[in-house]
Amino acid sequence: MMKKKRFAYRVYPTVDQQQVLARSFGCARAVYNDYVARRNALFEAGENLAEDSDVTARKVLVDAKQPGGDRTYLAEVSAVMLQQSVRDAQQGFANFFASVSGKRKGPKMRPPRLKSKRQTTHKIRFTRNANFRLEHVPGQKWGWLKLPKMPPIKTRMTRVLPSEPSSVTITQWADGTYEASFVVEVAPKPALAPTYQAAGVDLGITDLAIITTDTGDARKVANPRMLKRAQRKLGRLQRSLSRRAKGSANRNKARVKVAKQHRKVAHARKDYHHKVARQLVDETQALAVEDLHVAGLITNRRLAKAISDVGWGMLQRLIREKANEAGRQVHVIDRFYPSTQLCSTCGHKDGKKPLHIRSWACSACGTVHDRDINAAKNIMIAAGLSEIANDCGGCIRPHPGDGSPYEAVTPSQHAPQTA
Numbered sequence: 001m002m003k004k005k006r007f008a009y010r011v012y013p014t015v016d017q018q019q020v021l022a023r024s025f026g027c028a029r030a031v032y033n034d035y036v037a038r039r040n041a042l043f044e045a046g047e048n049l050a051e052d053s054d055v056t057a058r059k060v061l062v063d064a065k066q067p068g069g070d071r072t073y074l075a076e077v078s079a080v081m082l083q084q085s086v087r088d089a090q091q092g093f094a095n096f097f098a099s100v101s102g103k104r105k106g107p108k109m110r111p112p113r114l115k116s117k118r119q120t121t122h123k124i125r126f127t128r129n130a131n132f133r134l135e136h137v138p139g140q141k142w143g144w145l146k147l148p149k150m151p152p153i154k155t156r157m158t159r160v161l162p163s164e165p166s167s168v169t170i171t172q173w174a175d176g177t178y179e180a181s182f183v184v185e186v187a188p189k190p191a192l193a194p195t196y197q198a199a200g201v202d203l204g205i206t207d208l209a210i211i212t213t214d215t216g217d218a219r220k221v222a223n224p225r226m227l228k229r230a231q232r233k234l235g236r237l238q239r240s241l242s243r244r245a246k247g248s249a250n251r252n253k254a255r256v257k258v259a260k261q262h263r264k265v266a267h268a269r270k271d272y273h274h275k276v277a278r279q280l281v282d283e284t285q286a287l288a289v290e291d292l293h294v295a296g297l298i299t300n301r302r303l304a305k306a307i308s309d310v311g312w313g314m315l316q317r318l319i320r321e322k323a324n325e326a327g328r329q330v331h332v333i334d335r336f337y338p339s340t341q342l343c344s345t346c347g348h349k350d351g352k353k354p355l356h357i358r359s360w361a362c363s364a365c366g367t368v369h370d371r372d373i374n375a376a377k378n379i380m381i382a383a384g385l386s387e388i389a390n391d392c393g394g395c396i397r398p399h400p401g402d403g404s405p406y407e408a409v410t411p412s413q414h415a416p417q418t419a
């Protein structure tokens with residue numbers, strides 16, 4: 001089975017090309033906003049919202065090209081790109097309605113809003129029928145991206161594009177740099193034989209992840225130093241930005257610096273998370289992770305920054321994606337499962353542990369636990385991936401994975417017997 005993947009490259013448009021792109025971003029935004037406004041007007045007029053969204057889309061695109069209208073400049077840019085922009089707005093409404101009706105899972109979505117000229121990131125997308133083309137001689141550093149209605153754009157080829165792309169998205173980031181991101185189909189690499197049958201993963205703030213395996217190995221995956229350094233620099237630049245007077249040239253310079261550093265941090269983190277997820281999936285057959293519901297945790301303001309800095313949400317998503325691709329299992333443990341409170345040796349529920357408690361001794365069996373390693377073990381146990389014999393020998397702790405994760409594990413049932 002082929003997989004869709006994105007391949008992104010920096011592109012370096014000339015000043016002229018930058019102007020064409022700016023015009024294209026503006027046109028894409030205009031038809032997007034036309035579509036949103038038309039749907040909103042239909043809604044306010046009490047019209048049937050089920051009006052075929054394709055009908056509205058066609059009206060928007062036809063009106064856009066009406067000769068003598070105030071939008072004649074739209075004819076100067078690629079029609080495919082305008083179609084794609086309207087399609088994005090359509091998709092936005094489709095997602096919104098699916099979310100309202102409960103067909104779409106996850107947090108409730110808002111309807112698409114009008115796009116502002118002042119937003120800092122701009123995107124346009126071209127599909128196959130726009131006849132875009134990437135010219136690149138393998139082994140050469142530079143390639144040329146040919147988009148409709150403009151001369152080829154210089155493209156930094158950091159790796160070879162493996163097959164014909166089905167679409168390309170051009171993005172202008174807040175720091176003024178440009179990127180071309182291609183969607184291509186690739187055959188997934190065959191998965192290696194796993195070293196471990198099972199592993200539990202606990203995500204943390206001090207360490208990015210704590211991993212325990214069925215063979216009893218435990219390791220902590222630290223947040224890399226380069227990421228910490230980049231984050232410190234980001235903090236410094238942000239403080240400098242907040243000191244500049246609003247609307248001043250210096251403020252704008254500071255804003256670009258912050259945006260650049262943001263991108264660097266995001267890049268470094270993404271790269272690192274890819275590597276961590278790759279190793280985890282390669283070496284393990286069945287993984288147990290916590291359903292952390294990152295969006296909910298972020299409402300705790302004290303933890304919000306730390307959590308979005310480590311990027312749990314992205315790491316979780318990458319682990320699931322890669323596991324899925326490689327045919328590994330992922331067991332998701334309910335987020336209310338008390339993984340930090342249970343003793344992974346005897347199952348005794350030892351009560352809440354404040355964050356500063358890094359290690360503790362179980363009051364029932366006396367085992368001294370590293371807080372995070374114990375939590376990772378419990379996650380593995382809860383998923384039914386581990387059966388641990390306790391000290392009394394032969395008496396196996398039934399894993400809560402059999403029932404609801406809410407199920408309390410009572411000490412009397414599982415405490416080691418002294419008889």
Ligand SMILES: [Zn+2]
Pocket residue numbers: 343344345346347348362363364365366367
């Ligand atoms: Zn214990």
